Amino acid sequence: MKRMLIICIFLLIASGCGQRAQTINPLQVGEEAVVPQHEADEAKQILLSMEEVLEVVGVSNEKDIYLAPRVKQFDRFHLNDIRKRGHENVKKRFPDYTVHVSTDKKIFIELGKLEKELKQRTISKKRYDAKLKDLEEKMKG
Structure with a gap:
């Protein structure tokens, strides 16, 4: 009975640690947007x-690229390093x-x-610029 309990616990732990490989393709906005998004894509x-x-x-x-990655749960302990490497790679x-x-x-979020508003063309250039200015302020501080 004790052996069976140990085996069950081991199997639960082993199954919880496995990670599934996911392939998530980001939304490609491209030419369809109010402002072309090739660089961001x-x-x-x-x-x-x-x-x-x-x-x-x-x-x-224009000459700004705004990005927000979602990282794996365990890697949230290394957010500064991930941001820095991501910034360097894009730069x-x-x-x-x-x-x-x-x-x-x-x-x-x-x-x-x-991104979705751009893709659906439901945002004006003026409102887009204002939202980006607001987002930039939030990213700084």
């Missing part, structure tokens, strides 16, 4: 290539752009909403 792919990143949302505007590809990377969940 490419930057999202760069961040997704990082092992710790599960999902990425992001937008771009290598887009040296003339100002890159903003945030792992804040609230920023992730807001950027996701903005």
Whole structure:
């Protein structure tokens, strides 16, 4: 009986530690948006290539790229390092752009909403610029 209990506990622990490989493709906004999003789409792919990143949302505007990755639960202990490496990887590809990377969940949600509005063309350029300015302030502080 004792042996059976130990085996059951071991199996529960082993099954809880397994991680499933997920392939999540970010929303590709591209040309359909009010403001073309090619840079943001490419930057999202760069961040997704990082092992710790599960999902990425992001937008771009003129010479700015705003990104928010969602990382694996265990890797949340290393958010500063993930942000820094993500920023460096994107900056290598887009040296003339100002890159903003945030792992804040609230920023992730807001950027996701903005991404969808761009894709659906339900936002004006003026409102888009105002939202980005607001997001940039939240990312700084």
